[in-house]
Amino acid sequence: MTIIETPSAAAELLKKQDNILILVHGHPDGDTLGCGYSLCRALRAMGKKANVSCSDEIPHKFDYLLKGVDEQSFEPEFITAVDVADTKLLGKKNEELFKDRIDLSIDHHPSNKFFAKSTIVDAKAAAASEVVLQVIRELGQEVTPEIANGIYTGLSTDTGCFRYSNVTPRTLRMAAEMIEAGADNAAINTVMFETKTKSYAALERECLANMQMLFDDRCAMITITQDIFDKTGSDESECDGIAALPRQVEGVLIGITMREKPDGNFKVSLRTHAPIDASELCSKMGGGGHARAAGCQLEGPLENARKVLMKNLKDFFDSENE
């Protein structure tokens, strides 16, 4: 296991390779897809064969990222994962196929598990796209409008459109550069931040209707059961936006979303306000993530998952009061 310190060293590694498979994480978001497809385009522009692979279906709102990147036929010789902190996050298919074979991990999660032979992690990057952009430049590749769209998508979606505390001056400057390189920022923002699918709108309505205030209104919690997914015609891929809602209520320090997986267990997403460390809280329940956004898995049924969560929240608030 090698830690790579600079984007140029990561680029040197890629330059030597061909037939490169790029893995994005399951339930793909704008950052992992932006990284994956932008890097794929850059590698192909160098004459290399490269594909992007995702265990799960890619939501249609990301169609513009994939356009023109048809699957190439080759046997992978070098495997890189982008925006993937842990092989568990690859999703079932790619975890089974590739978990022990990953050559390079390009990431920004401080919780990266160093599962790859070589890893570059920039925990100060708001999005993995910040790291991938630097790698693409070190590859000597032009940032085409398509690549710019991918990187811009990663920068904007991982920061709530430059809203969150992870934004740095570099994030904003890179976004400026992507617009200059041809990224269609306004159109991307409309799709990502101003449009709700009908199923998402229905899901949001159900979630707000069942939002509970807990611990003297310091927590707000949304619960999404499989019944709610069925009733609204929505699915897990639409939960990212939901996870942001509970923390938005004035006075709430910890926003919680519990969603039931098809197997009856629960995925918990925490969003906190400073100084509460979401990652630390989730690590006590076997999970991890960032300081203000983290997650964990809890065993179902709902009553059980809730019990574990409530116990951990109570312990947290009790220790705060000491």
Next chain:
Amino acid sequence: MTIIETPSAAAELLKKQDNILILVHGHPDGDTLGCGYSLCRALRAMGKKANVSCSDEIPHKFDYLLKGVDEQSFEPEFITAVDVADTKLLGKKNEELFKDRIDLSIDHHPSNKFFAKSTIVDAKAAAASEVVLQVIRELGQEVTPEIANGIYTGLSTDTGCFRYSNVTPRTLRMAAEMIEAGADNAAINTVMFETKTKSYAALERECLANMQMLFDDRCAMITITQDIFDKTGSDESECDGIAALPRQVEGVLIGITMREKPDGNFKVSLRTHAPIDASELCSKMGGGGHARAAGCQLEGPLENARKVLMKNLKDFFDSENE
């Protein structure tokens, strides 16, 4: 009436003056206040006397912009308006007092009425704060953390946190520079974009729960009765955010909000997607507004108001099909 072409020429004008009154527009927003207080701080740092004046009360969420800028006692000798396109927008008090006496207008609205003796308008600036920042630099003044907070507030609030099509690479670079100068971007964004009062959150929940899809899902309509205001503890001042919700649903061309006034009549707000002209539709019901956001009043009770609205919408869609 003189048009000033460059921020440095505007700065030269200000350098010669003292006892400067800065006017912001009525119902003040983050851009006009960010401009006003940042410019005021810069002028005071030069040893000049300067005040900011607003016709209306300044919402508490902007308290941090005002901190430390106590009113100074002087007779205004030079009056400048920031982010004010028309003297009508100064609000009653300042319009009456100053409308014919304004020396300098610093603005970004293409609709600026050139009411001042000298005017600098940069219509490509996403926020008037982009212009004011350049003027402050040309004044030779350091961008302190307090000034940076003001300019950042203007940049972010006038762009929906860098979401709208008015954002340029310059907007993002200036935001990056403001963060480097000490702007507390994360805290500002939390207050401006991530916080819903409890009453607003309750109102939003009720509104989404009663949202109806109409005319083959081309319209989405929210109805707010006085009962809902009572039940949620909210009031009409909180309806601006609500009016944006129906149009966000995928496929919706006309988003409608009908809200009951205390007298039992209804205020209708329309938000449309291009090419539907909200103003034209509302004018048929005795109202008006902008192309994508307009309104009208309809007589209660609810059944009556709905009937008139449905008739007009039906006529509109029928004429579209012809």
